[in-house]
Amino acid sequence: MGILDPAPGDRVLEIGCGRGVAIPLIFARLTTGTVTAVDRSATAVAAARRRNSEAVAAGRAAFHVRSLEDADFAAGSFDKVLAVNVNLFWTRPADAELTALRRWLAPGGVLCLCWEPPDGTRAAEIARKAERAVAGHGFGTRTVRDGRLVAVLGLLPGEGRPGQP
Structure with a gap:
């Protein structure tokens, strides 16, 4: 979670959460923050909810069955977005x-798109294509x-929420 670098109070969206393996790694860095996750x-x-049942019970994690294109969140809902x-x-x-993600991220927000290609030679191609797409939607990259x-970061200008480092 070093690349994502969540602050203690961050609101994190994970796209394609799968069985929720990354959630405990994110929660290790949060104290008051929350995680919202979507997967088709x-x-x-269901497996992610079971794996993270304590965070769900505490109201700090929510899991939704839907694709990214079918998701709808309020503007500025998240400080960080992760997709692996x-x-x-x-x-x-x-x-x-990408238009939706830019809208859902708060000022100063970070989009973190990560891949571990089985063939390391594809990493440069993936990074080049993803960086071009992200930059084309007004993110610094x-x-x-x-x-x-390989991780492509999309960076929004502006300050984070008050009280966030």
Whole structure:
């Protein structure tokens, strides 16, 4: 979670949460923050809810069965957005999705798109295509490589919420 770097009170959206493996890693960095997660698979979301039942019971995690294109959140709802191995950002135009993500992120928010391609030679291609798409929607961009992991960060200008570092 070093690349995402959630602050203690951040509101995080995870796209394609699968079975909820990343949620405990995010919660290790949050004290008052929350995680909202979406995934198309009802089976995966049920497993994620079970895995993270304490956070759900405490009202600090919510899991939704829906695709990103079917999700709808209020403007400025999230400080950070995480997607791991969600290919739509580099395999096809993701204009509607990136427009929505920009709207849902608060000023100073960060979009963190990560991939661990099985063939390390594809990392540069993935980063180039994703960075171009993200930059095309008004984000500042930065690409981070850590071993086989490649992350494209979309950075919004502005200050975060009051009380956030």
